[in-house]
Amino acid sequence: MNNEVKKRILDYFNKDKRIIDNPTCYFYDLAQISRQIKQIQNYAGKNVSLYYAMKANPNKEVISHVLSHECVKGIEIASTGELDIALDSGLESTDRILFTGPGKTPVELERVVKDKIRFINVESLVEAIRINEIAKKLNVDKVDILLRVNIDYFLDGASEHMAGISTKLGIDQKVFLDTFKEIQKLSHLNVCGLHVFAADGVLDYNVLLKYAENVFKYVKEIEPIIPNIQVLDFGGGFGLDYTKENKEFDTKSFFEGLDKLVHEYGFENKEMILELGKYIVGSAGYYVTEIVDIKDCKGQKHIVCAGGVNHMRLPIATDRKHPVYIIERNIPDVYKGQSIVQNEKVDIEGPLCMTEDKISWDEYIENARIGDLVVLTQSGAYCYSASTLWFLSHPLPEEIILR
Ligand SMILES: Cc1ncc(COP(=O)(O)O)c(C=O)c1O
Incomplete structure (x- = not known):
């Protein structure tokens, strides 16, 4: 992933050193x-x-x-x-x-x-x-x-x-x-x-x-x-x-x-x-969402993000995954011993109450913790506008222009 874009994403999410209200967005380069x-x-x-x-x-x-x-x-x-x-x-x-x-x-x-x-x-x-x-x-x-x-x-x-x-x-x-x-x-x-x-x-x-x-x-x-x-x-x-x-x-x-x-x-x-x-x-678009929870259920890890198919519908609809990158943020643990992901295959999902709400699946991830960012690259076309944006009324992802 382009380092300059990664830096801009981190700057955006870490601004004011607070957890931002709507931790989901698209960046367009x-x-x-x-x-x-x-x-x-x-x-x-x-x-x-x-x-x-x-x-x-x-x-x-x-x-x-x-x-x-x-x-x-x-x-x-x-x-x-x-x-x-x-x-x-x-x-x-x-x-x-x-x-x-x-x-x-x-x-x-x-x-x-x-x-x-x-x-x-x-x-x-x-x-x-x-x-x-x-x-x-x-x-x-x-x-x-x-x-x-x-x-x-x-x-x-x-x-x-x-x-x-x-x-x-x-x-x-x-x-x-x-x-x-x-x-x-x-x-x-x-x-x-x-x-x-x-x-x-x-x-x-x-x-x-x-x-x-x-x-x-x-x-x-x-x-x-x-x-x-x-x-x-x-x-x-x-x-x-x-x-x-x-x-x-x-x-x-x-x-x-x-x-x-x-x-x-x-x-x-x-x-x-x-x-x-x-x-x-x-190739100019990046979808970014924060990891809100990591759950271990019947032997399979689930990364639960703030945004899911409501922001990024086509991967699951067309059975075509985007490249996934994790950006670490070192957010303090919610409790000691909370679930983390380490060198394993996981599903990456959103906040919707349906199991098909996956933005990626069977994805091998080296390291991911709650508070880190999931980035899907190649997200500039048919992503934002082809999603079910109003389903469950979560905030719309911000659209940020990188000049
Ligand atoms: C009539 C028409 N023109 C152009 C396009 C753009 O296609 P693409 O994004 O593959 O370049 C589409 C996409 O569905 C289309 O329906």
Whole structure:
């Protein structure tokens, strides 16, 4: 774990030498976010546009920091709630917004048509018809859209699949061309390209390159029917290593490979959009919670913390642990002979009255005592906002920005 971050965490918890009211928090390291964005900036081809998928971390200071990088073209939203947050975080113009996601309500669609966002990523014929009617009602000549297609391709090596299997996302490739023909009749829609996000959490760049090649082949195949494909939106998917090995997605090789494919297929004039979330903010976040109790029950130790799945839901929900570090604090014992952890496997749990409230499990810990801090790294994406924050009404974790 980064020593400077460790020092900042200790300073925060030891301030005023007292036990703080709410011993749970997230730290976000802005310098690490910049490092990730610079990787994209250094290696991406000229026709690649980077958007930030703010669902990964909708903290306003994080968004505003991401937007401060010139190479970030805008924000991908999944709701108009996110649109409001983006506008409140320094996004000065709605034409830097892409709106993706199933189940957009008519009210949301009307709002984004009025706001003239850059693209609505259309997920179904129903959605296309609704947008067309809204545009007619509002006297908007054309709304720019991308059509999201669920391509018949399964990405081996991803942690979550949006396409290649039956999902609610996008339009099934089997009916895509027929659906396009219906959408073509809707006079207020301007189909500018495709949205093809297929899978999340891909650490091996070759997997994404193979998928990109498959998409390019598909585009060549359908171009005689859909002639105006100017944009290919690949969504997100650059993975993050949740082990202490700290392997990194090889951005350089990915973009070199993508560029090669772009030239092979003659797609230099098509814009390639990336809507990255996890890659940009995942490694910048640290969840920290204090150990409140250590219990020994039927031969198994339980570290009980002030925060649990109410602050950090995805590890148990997706069966994927984060790297765990313990920061010692030398807090005086509650009583002599109290339980401690020493070179053993433990579960690390929260304060909720349910046994699934684990933020880590079967975790080998060298030393831990009551009052020490548990730190889960790689916690910048889909952690705070993907948790059951109000369950049992414990205080929300503080969000602290490390500049
Ligand atoms: C439409 C869309 N775009 C982008 C992303 C961001 O993905 P990632 O965090 O893997 O980069 C997601 C995540 O679910 C998504 O649904």
